[in-house]
């Protein structure tokens with residue numbers, strides 16, 4: 001691609017043109033070196049990046065959609081990067097999680113949802129995730145959610161470029177004993193037990209178990225106490241969502 005084209009795409013993205021931003025994203029995903037360099041040079045303000053970590057089905061997208069609603073009400077423009085596995089036949093997108101947004105959200109100019117097929121995977125995200133986030137910065141978006149393809153135990157790559165990492169756990173899934181082996185726990189900034197209204201007793205039990213694990217892990221590192229908050233949330237009923245959004249914004253200051 002000619003250099004002039006990249007500059008014009010960058011100028012258009014700076015004026016809020018989402019089509020130009022989308023084209024830049026495609027070039028970054030394809031690892032066009034000139035575009036990556038130009039984007040890095042052009043960005044004045046990298047957005048605040050909220051990375052979601054958690055098993056497949058643990059409620060990451062639902063939480064993002066709910067928090068997006070909160071942040072829009074507070075006047076913040078929100079970008080979302082959603083990594084999905086590629087369709088093995090077409091190489092294109094397998095699942096289109098954009099449809100999880102409400103009709104109002106789909107029409108909202110202050111929301112930009114980009115699904116990316118993760119090919120050269122690193123802990124559920126592509127290696128150029130940080131550069132993609134910068135393109136939202138060109139558009140003037142202040143907050144970007146990044147959802148990896150569901151991660152497994154020990155996958156904490158999202159930590160490298162996120163301003164805040166939220167780790168989601170479904171109280172009804174999996175074995176609590178596995179928590180002690182999971183590096184995602186101690187590498188999170190905020191832990192959310194999701195789907196609380198579905199199983200309030202199990203959710204509270206899991207919250208207490210997580211706190212135990214965090215205290216043990218803090219002690220092993222010579223710390224008096226863990227400072228990682230553990231929250232009970234529910235994206236359907238919005239339980240705990242307002243408080244969580246406040247906590248994220250506090251960290252953005």
Ligand SMILES: Nc1nc2c(ncn2[C@@H]2O[C@H](COP(=O)(O)OP(=O)(O)OP(=O)(O)O)[C@@H](O)[C@H]2O)c(=O)[nH]1
Pocket residue numbers: 054055056057058059060061062063149150194195196197198233234235236237
């Ligand atoms: N009742 C209830 N259901 C939820 C909640 N969060 C997620 N779900 C449901 O749980 C399922 C998985 O939720 P997702 O938000 O797609 O989970 P995910 O972590 O994004 O899943 P992947 O993208 O496949 O890794 C969906 O059927 C959701 O409707 C919640 O807070 N309450």
Ligand SMILES: [Mg+2]
Pocket residue numbers: 060061062097147
């Ligand atoms: Mg999802």
